[in-house]
Amino acid sequence: MNKFLFKIFLLIIFISLLHIIFSFFSDGSTDNFYLRLTSKKQNSMILGTSRSAQGVHPSVIDTVLKNKYQMYNFSFSVNNSSYGKVYYDAISSKINKNINDGIFIMTVDPWSISSKIGLDTTMIDHNSILKNLSNYNVFPNYHYLLKNYNKGWGSILLKKIEYKILLNKSSLENFNGSFTFLQHDGLLRVYTNMDSIYVENNTKRKLKHYKNYMSKNVFSNYRYNYLEKTINLLKMHGDVFLIRMPIDDNLYKLENTIFPKFNNQMNVLTKKHDLKYLNYTNIKDKFRYTDGNHICYTDAINFSNILANDIKNFLK
Template sequence: MKKFIITILFFGIAILASIVGVFLMADATTDPFYKKFTSSKQSSLILGSSRIAEGVNPSIINKELKGINSYNYAFTYNTSPYGPTYLNSIKRKLDTTIKNQIFILGVDPWVLSNDSHNPNDLKTFEEQDGFLGTLKTVNSNPNFDYLVHNYSEPYIKILYNNSPLVVQDDGFTKLTLTLTDDYIENKKKETLVNYIDKLKEYKFSTLRLDYLKETITYLQAFGEVYLIRVPIDFQLLEIENTLKSNFDEVINDLTTELKVPYFNFSNRGDEFNYSDAHHLLPESADKLSIEIATRIKQLKH
């Protein structure tokens, strides 16, 4: 019996050690999120959905704005819409010992909407049950909490590290594949159909708008806040404006109230290139990031 127990313990320890070994191999290519939770507290956060995650490059911002060390802490429209969950995660990630920071917040109707008959019912905010709502730490390397409770693929996939979206050291999510024109056109069609379907369920949420205000107010204690609406394909913009036709008016009122600039690139969709109609390709992300930094510099002088 004693020998049997020892054998079981041996195999149990061996299995546990193997799992830990796999976890230690998790890196920037594990998925589009994991690495952001392994870095230390950060300053000058860049926030929003995947449009921001793939569209605003901190390395460009930092190069153009001397003395700034920005970090991209954006995720997706349904995991990091503005609300208490995202705000609490931002507070965990932000290095509050640093002053004179800058914060770039992406806005669009989707990150201020909710998939619910009552878009202002906090109990229906689904992101609270996602990784931003359940992670106890966002600054741990390795982050066992994320891998155990939030990694959605079989652990064996960590060994392959083959995600086409690679998270850079500054949090920027970079697409590493070269896409054909046919692939991009097909993805665009899929995206347009997908967002037409979303119109049936999503409604603009004044409660999310209130949390955006609260997020801005919180960040203003540590620096300057800038809102941006990234460019997207004009066909998708038309769908998006159906969700909230006076969106820019709402944001302009907010920025006037809180005294923050709003850089609206939505009317320049044909000047940029996308992987699917709304996620900027890396070269276009760099172009947009230079423009954002240039506008910030102009406001500072």
């Protein structure tokens, strides 16, 4: 019996050591979120959902602004980083509380301040990957991996290898399908086929999803209040800008149909807090989108340059 228990003990130790070893292979190929929860506390941040996660390049912002603090993209997705207590707590844990001259770009859209009809506020963001993490700034982040990574930690190494193989066999424009890599500055780079038919099909699927699923959302006072609370938090540490990103025209029309007062709400909010609301939906036709919802990587560079220069002018 003692020998059996000893063997079980050794097996547990061996498996634990394997997991520890595999965790040190984790990087931007692990998933679309993990790496952001392993970096240090940040002085300047880009915040929002997947639109800004893919569409605002920290390196471009840094080049234009020449700010003494590097910009970091701490955006996730509409299911994980819409404005609310969970995202607020994550931002509060991520920000360097010792600075007061940072720059914070908060991207907003109707979905990030809405919730399902009839959903109790206690259940909002209940399934967010950010909920109840013990640490948002540690590598490896064992709590995140234990809580959210269900593929087996051996796949961490396999995904790292797979990414390198895919990268060697593809280019951004002609890859058949798509894959992602989360950069060290928090930008989610999407490698995807930009063939017009492929993009059109992706856009149709995305629009159908928003019509059938997201259209059941309504304006949420809870989320709006946490958006305002997040603004108050960030204003203590620097300059804050509210941004509405460009999207495909059909999706934009859908948003305006469901949330016709959104821009007015943002204008009232920014006036109240003496902020700038930069609405880029009026130049939406200047950019290409992978699925109607996200600006493609190369065009996101151009958008980020426009955004950075606008911010630069306001900071003069």
